[in-house]
Amino acid sequence: MKKNSKMIFNYVIMFGLISLFLIPLYWLLAGSFKSNFEFNLVPPTMFPEEIIFGNYSTAWTQLGFNQAFQNSMIVTISTTVLNMITGTLAGFILSKKKIPGGKIILALIVSVLIVPPAVLLLPLYFMIVKLGLYDTLSAIIFPFAANAFTIFFMKQYIDDIPNDLIEAARIDGVGEFGLIPKVIVPLSTPALVTVALINFVGNWNAFTMPLVLLRSNEKFTLPLKQAKMANATDVNQWTLILAATVLSILPVLVIFIGSQRYFVKGIMEGAVKG
Amino acid sequence: MKMKMKMKVRTIVSGYIILLPALIVMLMFNFYPVIWSFLVSFKETKAIDIKNSALYEIPGVFVGIENYQKVLDNDLFFKSIVNTGYFAIIFIPFTLLFSLLLAIYVNQKFKGVNFFRTIIFVPYIISVISSSLIFMTLFNTEAGFVNATLEFFGIQGISWLGDERLAMPVIALMSIWRRVGYFMLLYLAGLQNIPKSLYEAAQIDGANWLDKFRNITIPLLSKITIVIMVLLLRDALTIFQEVFVMTGGGPGNSTVTVPFLIYQEAFSYLRFGTAAAMSYILFVIAVIVILVQNKIIMRKGKVE
Numbered sequence: 195m196k197k198n199s200k201m202i203f204n205y206v207i208m209f210g211l212i213s214l215f216l217i218p219l220y221w222l223l224a225g226s227f228k229s230n231f232e233f234n235l236v237p238p239t240m241f242p243e244e245i246i247f248g249n250y251s252t253a254w255t256q257l258g259f260n261q262a263f264q265n266s267m268i269v270t271i272s273t274t275v276l277n278m279i280t281g282t283l284a285g286f287i288l289s290k291k292k293i294p295g296g297k298i299i300l301a302l303i304v305s306v307l308i309v310p311p312a313v314l315l316l317p318l319y320f321m322i323v324k325l326g327l328y329d330t331l332s333a334i335i336f337p338f339a340a341n342a343f344t345i346f347f348m349k350q351y352i353d354d355i356p357n358d359l360i361e362a363a364r365i366d367g368v369g370e371f372g373l374i375p376k377v378i379v380p381l382s383t384p385a386l387v388t389v390a391l392i393n394f395v396g397n398w399n400a401f402t403m404p405l406v407l408l409r410s411n412e413k414f415t416l417p418l419k420q421a422k423m424a425n426a427t428d429v430n431q432w433t434l435i436l437a438a439t440v441l442s443i444l445p446v447l448v449i450f451i452g453s454q455r456y457f458v459k460g461i462m463e464g465a466v467k468g
Numbered sequence: 469m470k471m472k473m474k475m476k477v478r479t480i481v482s483g484y485i486i487l488l489p490a491l492i493v494m495l496m497f498n499f500y501p502v503i504w505s506f507l508v509s510f511k512e513t514k515a516i517d518i519k520n521s522a523l524y525e526i527p528g529v530f531v532g533i534e535n536y537q538k539v540l541d542n543d544l545f546f547k548s549i550v551n552t553g554y555f556a557i558i559f560i561p562f563t564l565l566f567s568l569l570l571a572i573y574v575n576q577k578f579k580g581v582n583f584f585r586t587i588i589f590v591p592y593i594i595s596v597i598s599s600s601l602i603f604m605t606l607f608n609t610e611a612g613f614v615n616a617t618l619e620f621f622g623i624q625g626i627s628w629l630g631d632e633r634l635a636m637p638v639i640a641l642m643s644i645w646r647r648v649g650y651f652m653l654l655y656l657a658g659l660q661n662i663p664k665s666l667y668e669a670a671q672i673d674g675a676n677w678l679d680k681f682r683n684i685t686i687p688l689l690s691k692i693t694i695v696i697m698v699l700l701l702r703d704a705l706t707i708f709q710e711v712f713v714m715t716g717g718g719p720g721n722s723t724v725t726v727p728f729l730i731y732q733e734a735f736s737y738l739r740f741g742t743a744a745a746m747s748y749i750l751f752v753i754a755v756i757v758i759l760v761q762n763k764i765i766m767r768k769g770k771v772e
Contacts, residue, residue, distance in 0.1 A: 211588070215591065218602045219602070221602065221605060221606050225605055233611065237611075240616075281490070284490035291479065291480075306499070308754060308755065309498070309751065310702070310747065311727070312746075314498070315747070316501075316504075316747065317500070317504040318497065321500075371486070399594075417596075420601060424601055436605065443594055458585070458589070462656060462660075
């Protein structure tokens with residue numbers, strides 16, 4: 195009896211909290227299907243009376259969100275792949291090789307985590323201008339091709355690979371450079387998946403650096419495009435912006451749902467070890 | 469002997485080669501910028517336009533602590549610190565409390581708990597920009613969901629983002645909504661790391677749930693709490709995108725945060741030297757607060 199009432203209590207809380215958390219997403223979805231007229235109605239309609247699918251295609255082609263989507267994809271995938279490579283290489287060395295200065299390098303990398311991004315904003319702008327990369331997609335790929343979190347995360351994971359395994363591979367004739375593809379990568383796949391996901395989401399959602407490093411409309415990534423559209427004075431485009439927002443959320447949502455087991459596990463493991 | 473030396477040198481050299489890609493990026497785009505910012509904060513504040521292309525360069529004239537003096541004389545800088553503190557005071561305790569409660573809740577075993585965990589976590593993967601746009605439509609004065617709900621219950625609608633006292637809490641609410649799922653997972657990891665035998669032993673000693681919570685759960689979560697506090701603080705000190713999209717710093721500068729002011733100072737007013745000085749003051753504040761926070765939590769953890 196007691197157990198039953200506790201169950202009911204649990205489900206009431208669950209239902210209440212889920213509704214609360216989903217209200218913003220429902221409102222986004224409802225708004226993205228409304229006509230302009232209906233969107234500006236006072237009081238607002240709780241459910242769109244007439245469903246306008248056209249908002250999506252208009253946002254995609256006329257507002258140029260297809261271009262922004264493509265830019266975001268290029269930047270996100272390149273940065274993620276580069277981070278997986280640099281993170282694995284550096285994580286391996288800092289974990290398993292005793293190189294002079296290795297401890298100091300690791301400490302410096304970890305200390306970068308407490309630097310507020312605002313400190314990096316100005317120098318990155320000036321460096322990118324000097325390098326002639328201003329207003330190119332490379333400007334938001336290469337400076338972010340390695341990051342402290344990924345290196346540290348990979349290092350922590352590789353720490354747990356037994357040294358005996360590495361020695362055994364060496365005896366089998368695997369060279370120094372062969373160790374990574376033949377031993378380290380296969381044994382740290384879960385960590386690599388987690389790192390890939392976290393980097394993908396982070397770069398897909400990045401805004402501040404693109405804002406400072408990109409200028410022309412054709413180079414904008416999705417968040418930049420969304421923000422610029424929303425800050426423009428034309429109020430009649432809000433339903434389109436919301437439709438574009440739904441489209442911008444979909445890729446990360448699909449990836450998250452498909453791989454949430456890794457995602458959740460990675461975050462939790464990182465928490466305990468970190 | 470010679471062979472061995474040669475082998476050792478070879479491993480070291482190959483080690484550095486493998487480390488190189490990450491090291492170059494970190495040196496160029498993380499370590500060097502930190503030093504660069506520090507130097508520029510002592511340089512002449514005016515930037516020069518490179519060949520009329522609206523791209524800027526900084527002349528290398530050192531002016532001593534002039535930039536820091538200017539920043540400390542700037543009333544808006546103090547206001548931005550107060551505003552950032554206001555955000556932190558709402559955001560940090562509530563996120564901490566809610567994420568702990570949610571973690572305790574999802575640490576139970578019942579059907580649907582994984583689904584629930586997923587839903588609570590979803591806002592975290594949505595970009596700050598998208599979340600900001602969503603909350604702007606939710607809190608819109610005329611056609612927003614919140615005011616429509618209030619008016620349904622006969623309460624007069626409020627101009628949320630147009631009110632100097634309410635704009636920041638709305639931004640904080642959004643930040644809590646977006647991040648609480650992530651911190652819930654961190655606390656969940658902490659909870660699952662507590663050995664069950666401790667609770668069983670306490671049970672035998674006749675402890676009730678409150679005793680167990682106070683004497684086992686809270687102290688054993690102090691390590692993860694430090695991690696969470698540092699992350700929350702970092703979040704609080706980087707509030708920029710939300711302000712950029714939702715309020716533009718208004719109304720009446722009530723949502724100008726330190727990072728937003730740094731951005732404006734640099735890229736709207738082109739005062740790079742003072743912007744660099746501001747960013748370094750922010751850096752120092754962050755380091756001090758993190759150190760103090762760690763000390764307090766560490767001490768508390770030990771006493772209990």
